[in-house]
Amino acid sequence: MARAPTTFDPFNAVAEPKRRQLLEVLGTSELAVNDLVEQLGWTQPMVSKHLGVLKQVGLVSERRVGRQRLYRVNAEALKPIYDWVTPFEQLWRERFERLDQLLQNLQEEQKNVRKK
Amino acid sequence: MARAPTTFDPFNAVAEPKRRQLLEVLGTSELAVNDLVEQLGWTQPMVSKHLGVLKQVGLVSERRVGRQRLYRVNAEALKPIYDWVTPFEQLWRERFERLDQLLQNLQEEQKNVRKK
DNA sequence: TTGACATATTCCCATATAGGAATATAATAC
DNA sequence: GTATTATATTCCTATATGGGAATATGTCAA
Incomplete structure (x- = not known):
């Protein structure tokens, strides 16, 4: 085929x-x-x-x-394409959010280190 | 090609x-x-x-x-696909919203007609 | 080393393409 | 009817495909 x-x-x-x-x-x-x-x-x-x-x-x-x-x-x-791809968008957005969180945590830690 | x-x-x-x-x-x-x-x-x-x-x-x-x-x-x-298709999603959603609005207006009119 | 397991690759073919060039169709104007 | 404008279609070719079958590669276990 x-x-x-x-x-x-x-x-x-x-x-x-x-x-x-x-x-x-x-x-x-x-x-x-x-x-x-x-x-x-x-x-x-x-x-x-x-x-x-x-x-x-x-x-x-x-x-x-x-x-x-x-x-x-x-x-x-185009709706079928939108509908198909949208669930996957959740995945990478969640990943980015976790990354953001991670970076923020690191920054907090740095601040605390400097304070000492 | x-x-x-x-x-x-x-x-x-x-x-x-x-x-x-x-x-x-x-x-x-x-x-x-x-x-x-x-x-x-x-x-x-x-x-x-x-x-x-x-x-x-x-x-x-x-x-x-x-x-x-x-x-x-x-x-x-998959982001390129999502990014490309999303702007078009606006178009059909707007159309649906206008349709909803239209239907609601018609219903209102019907109510008023019956009241008379 | 040999065998068994997990996965990838090669060879085959029918089929559909995108682009270019030339031509066909259709509608208007004169 | 004829010329002109707007658009679609046909014919051509190089190229890549997905699936099936067979085979190769790689890794563990005894």
């Missing part, structure tokens, strides 16, 4: 750095393909192809206006 | 569902390869290979004890 297709789920779609960049540029606005071409500096087919992948996994939605197609981010489609 | 290698960054490493599953099973514990083989029900080479990818991107760390190798999650390596 090969790797899961990029259109399999948001994880695979967003693994490609360019597609993350595209979503960032899109942000909260609604942009036509040519706007994205200009802002990203990529070729038009490249932008269209990446948009195609993002659309297939529901990460962007498309609205046709005249000969333009306006795209916007559908942020909710 | 082909797709970025799975060892390119945490995004690509974690795009594979099995590797996410492996990290989940690992959780906060430190497990030997055979423990993982048993818990996951995969073949031993498959577990070793996925661990190899995860290790290359720093998502797990390895400690050798006798003939065993104990692995644990290095959660901080």
Whole structure:
């Protein structure tokens, strides 16, 4: 078996750095393909192809206006990623907090040493 | 150019569902390869290979004890994913909040209608 | 040393990619 | 209808993959 297709789920779609960049540029606005071409500096087919992948996994939605197609981010489609990664965030935050505590304790001890 | 290698960054490493599953099973514990083989029900080479990818991107760390190798999650390596996805979480949460607000307003209106 | 156990590596293949170039489709304007 | 603009699709290729099977490496125990 090969790797899961990029259109399999948001994880695979967003693994490609360019597609993350595209979503960032899109942000909260609604942009036509040519706007994205200009802002990203990529070729038009490249932008269209990446948009195609993002659309297939529901990460962007498309609205046709005249000969333009306006795209916007559908942020909710990123929820599975957020939900998956968040529990792990607890882990490293706890570690940092323990480290902070440790450093503070050491500082306290140093103060006491100097006082003597 | 082909797709970025799975060892390119945490995004690509974690795009594979099995590797996410492996990290989940690992959780906060430190497990030997055979423990993982048993818990996951995969073949031993498959577990070793996925661990190899995860290790290359720093998502797990390895400690050798006798003939065993104990692995644990290095959660901080997931921080780039967390940091990237979190701003988007704002977007869909705001949308939900606006929706909630809208629904509440509608309920209020209904009450007033009935009073008349 | 030899065997048993724990883990990693190699070889194989079908499959999907991202990018470039060229071309197709679709909608508007004249 | 024809030209023009906006966008999508097709064809190409190099490259990496995940899984299976077989094998190699490394470590302990008798």
